[in-house]
Amino acid sequence: MADEKVLDDRLTQIGARSIPEFDGVHDVWPRGDRLNAVRDAAAAYKKRFKEQGVIRAAKSVDIAAAPYPVNYAFHDAVSVPSLPILSMINRMVVVQYEDWNGTPRTLVFEPTVPDGSAEAPYYRNLQKLADKVPGGKLFTDFIYKQYNEPGDVLEKLGLSRDDIDFCTFDHLHVQDSRMILGSTEVIEGESAPREPLFGDAKMLVHSRELATLQSMHPMQWAWYVDGSLGGVDPDKFATFDGDIELGVGVSLLWTPGHTDGNHSLVINTEDGVWVSSENGISLDNWQPELSKIPGVRRYHEQFGREICPNSNTLEDSLDQYDSMIKEKTMADPCGDDPRWLQILPSTELAPWKRFWPVVPTYVHGGIDYGTIESGLK
Template sequence: MQDQRNEQQHRPTAGHLAGIGARSIPEFDGVHDVWPRGERLRAVREAAAAYKVRFKEQGQVRAVKSVDIAAAPYPVAYAFHGAVSVPTLPLISMINRMIVVQYDDFDGRPRTLVFEPTVPDGSAEAPFYRNLQKLMGRIPGGKLAERVVLKYYNEPGDVLSKVGLSSRDIDFCTFDHLHVQDPRMILGSSRIIDGESAPRRPLFADARMLVHSRELATLQSLHPMQWAWYVDGGLDGVDPDKLVAFDCDIELGPGIALLWTPGHTDGNHSLVINTPDGVWVSSENGISLDNWQPELSRIPGVRKYHRNFGREIVPNANTLEDSLDQYDSMVKEKTLADPCRRDPRWLQILPSTELAPWKRFWPVVPTYVHGGISYGRIKAGLR
């Protein structure tokens, strides 16, 4: 009964797109229902190509800026679906970025969105990282190894200061999925979180979280195969009106969309923005451009994986909730992204959590790194 009450408390009743100046994307209607799976991949690719034309014609975002948050350890075996073919350290580091986007919604209202505002203290409570910390504390040299793979740059609140914003400037926040994320750290909670002395206040004042309804439902009822990657109880005490749920591919305004890209998780979605240099895509379906473009990779084994299996992507494979869906979703992302101006061989895909280009992890280092994204000038007081 308690679980049923919890589910009702957090049911996404606030998820009305018109209320946030957004709308669904008709080009993708029904593509995830196409059968058999080879036909579905073709349908996804064709829908993405068709939508890209209209998406670019609608306009560009006002401004966008990314800032690094923290680097955390991650198993090499997950990062490239076991493709790496040489002995290497078992862990590499991934750098999480927070992206601030300013745009006009379809009602003409200026909006500010924060993508991936990870709070490291919350992520540390996911069972996978909690167990990894315990393991590092017990093994010889574990503390030294921890210093090798961990690095802290900025807290989300610090990022706002760096770009000249306050918490009250933020309309929306979102994550591509909720692995190792604790929504209470962002949205606040009426209940006291274990280890704290008072209810947590919202990080971004009255901002609301955009989340796919399937991702929200997953956090409400975890399967054992999902459990290690989510912060159980992450919705306890969260005001349900702070959640805006959606069930499909949506565009928030001219030049910005959240595309449903299932597979890595059921409710995974990708940020897509149009800029003066063309279309950029960001998600954690891969952790480096090598995942999306393995034919160009210099990481040992990745190009061979591509040739031997005839696959045009190598998934970030820590969960593989649906590997075929994740494949289709990464093709969807590749189709939307434009070539990079600096090197047209590479697509403008910015992993939301990216393989660190640190020599200490050689040869598992990214073949090409964009190094972040910045267009226009972020401005305070748009609301």
């Protein structure tokens, strides 16, 4: 009981609350029954979630394109010769809503700082390899593209860093918390400690994801930035467990599997419910039966699977499967083409002809609802 009170107090402080529909579903056994329990709970919650109302505004802006192996992107499903590396585009999403205390809030989802991501062991080693081979610079230019820095996005939207209440990532692969939350330590290669990117904003993070950074398994190491918690004020993190709703029309649903602490952004808009995470990097991952990427539909048909996961780190492949069904159940059909769900990958396969035939079958291209306003605090 005491632990529950601590959790409730933590949520009350940020104007959030837990979601009872999902209580206990991740403990259901056997695993086939758990999948059914997850699906049923998502359907039950979706009805109540939509009845509560919609967000004030949301806007997505592209940050950068970075390389990613094809075999990870579609669980080795691609069946034709292609480039071994493709590009995926990270998007930052700004969401404005009212919390359960009636306070207007501004949330930044996926504010990736590319310089920090480049220091993850996987990308650091990839860059070293490119530097050693003939034509490596051309390869780098072929794969990478910089669009915006998170601070530039705020300026474009008419916001200041002090307008931001919270930031969050669906998980902390290739993220350097020091570059977002600030640090008392000097990052290697820099001359002074980093200031917070978003003023006094707190980072919302699932307790299991933060614990992973504090004690990492060797199988997780390559995708997390070494020392990313160094000098960061622990009070800058607002941790939570399970599934929470932040306010009217916005929730963070626990979707474990890709990482233990993975969570998905879910927002309700005038066009219905949108879901965003990196459990997949294109709609083809969630809807393989509609995919035109060679091999992905066959993966669905051959194995009888409703999804084709993004699989660079399958910390638990069954959990990730269940989580993607949770996301599919929550998402509404797209108005422009109702065959497709309103799922916006937090990092999406670039629709560039240079990677044909491994290009997304359908692309939403971002979201834009309402008017982002400054001075809501």
